[in-house]
Every structure is written in C-alpha cells, then in structure tokens.
Amino acid sequence: MNKEEIKSRLIEGNNRYVEDKEDLKSDIVLRQKLTAGQQPFAIVLSCADSRVVPEMIFDCNIGDLFVVRVAGNIANSSSIASIEYAVANIGCKLIVVLGHESCGAVTATIKGGDNGKNLNHLCSFISPSIELAEDAHVNSVVKANAKYNANLLEKNSEIISGFVSSGKLKIQPAYYSLTKGNVDFL
Numbered sequence: 001m002n003k004e005e006i007k008s009r010l011i012e013g014n015n016r017y018v019e020d021k022e023d024l025k026s027d028i029v030l031r032q033k034l035t036a037g038q039q040p041f042a043i044v045l046s047c048a049d050s051r052v053v054p055e056m057i058f059d060c061n062i063g064d065l066f067v068v069r070v071a072g073n074i075a076n077s078s079s080i081a082s083i084e085y086a087v088a089n090i091g092c093k094l095i096v097v098l099g100h101e102s103c104g105a106v107t108a109t110i111k112g113g114d115n116g117k118n119l120n121h122l123c124s125f126i127s128p129s130i131e132l133a134e135d136a137h138v139n140s141v142v143k144a145n146a147k148y149n150a151n152l153l154e155k156n157s158e159i160i161s162g163f164v165s166s167g168k169l170k171i172q173p174a175y176y177s178l179t180k181g182n183v184d185f186l
C-alpha cells in the first residue's frame with residue numbers, strides 16, 4: 001500500500017467503526033501467521049485514554065497497526081524511539097498523531113500549576129500548543145497539540161525527518177471525537 005492507500009484503509013475502517021459495522025476478527029490462523037513477523041501498515045501515536053483505542057477506531061486487526069500510547073500523544077524520547085523502530089526496521093509509511101476530544105493531559109496542561117515532576121515534564125510537551133491553538137477551548141488545544149507533536153517527531157528525530165524528506169514517510173495529525181467516533185485528519 002502507498003501512503004494514500006494506507007490513509008484510505010484507515011478512513012474506511014473508521015467509517016465501519018462509526019456505523020457499528022466492524023470487520024475485526026482475530027483467530028488462531030492469523031495469530032500463527034503473525035508469529036513469522038509483523039508488517040503493520042501504519043503507526044499511530046495515541047493518548048493512553050481508555051476510550052481511545054486505535055485498533056478499534058480504525059477497525060484493524062492484530063498486526064495491522066504499530067501503536068504507541070502515552071498521555072497527550074506526545075513525542076518524547078521513548079515514543080520517538082519506538083516510532084523510529086517501526087519506520088526504519090518495518091518500513092511503515094504513515095504516522096497518525098491522534099489527539100482526542102476532552103483530553104485529560106491537555107486539560108491539565110491548560111489548568112497549569114505544579115502537578116509533580118513527571119506530569120510537569122509530560123505537560124511541557126503540550127504547553128506550547130496553548131499559544132498555537134485557534135482559541136482557548138480544550139479541543140482546539142488538542143488539535144494544535146496533535147500538529148505540534150507531529151512536528152516534534154520530525155524535529156527531534158534524524159531518522160524520521162530523513163524518511164519524511166525522502167518522501168518515504170508522511171506524518172498526519174488527526175482528531176478523534178469521543179461523541180461521534182469519527183477521526184478527522186487535520
């Protein structure tokens with residue numbers, strides 16, 4: 001699949017999910033086939049929120065998506081390292097950075113204050129998005145944050161930026177609606 005075909009596959013899967021017509025089926029035959037190796041067709045950098053499950057949202061099976069989840073879908077060194085592996089060793093051609101409606105990590109960042117060493121560090125990857133957002137609404141900051149962290153993936157990884165500049169990889173920020181179940185590519 002080329003980059004556009006991968007995007008279409010994700011959109012079609014999300015349409016099935018929205019319409020409650022999922023195709024997902026994992027069985028022993030598939031599990032055994034996948035013991036030989038993985039060939040996921042896309043990477044998703046998603047929030048850890050229990051309501052945002054990329055495999056379900058895109059109606060994908062085991063082995064289909066290389067999913068990295070961390071609160072606020074941030075591009076820190078661990079998420080970048082995981083993604084670098086999928087880009088350089090598996091050859092994934094599309095990274096979706098998936099923000100979502102009413103994200104708790106984004107809400108905490110907007111609220112500010114001292115949240116302790118670890119959450120403060122996480123919020124530091126989100127806070128520039130407050131200024132970049134169209135307005136102060138949490139979901140506007142979520143969208144800005146998906147774009148900002150999509151840029152960080154490239155900025156902070158020579159491997160990722162190298163694949164993007166040679167046309168082998170595309171990074172796509174996106175927004176998931178908890179209410180409707182649909183994903184908008186931003």
Ligand SMILES: [Zn+2]
Nearest residue numbers: 047049103104
């Ligand atoms: Zn979240």
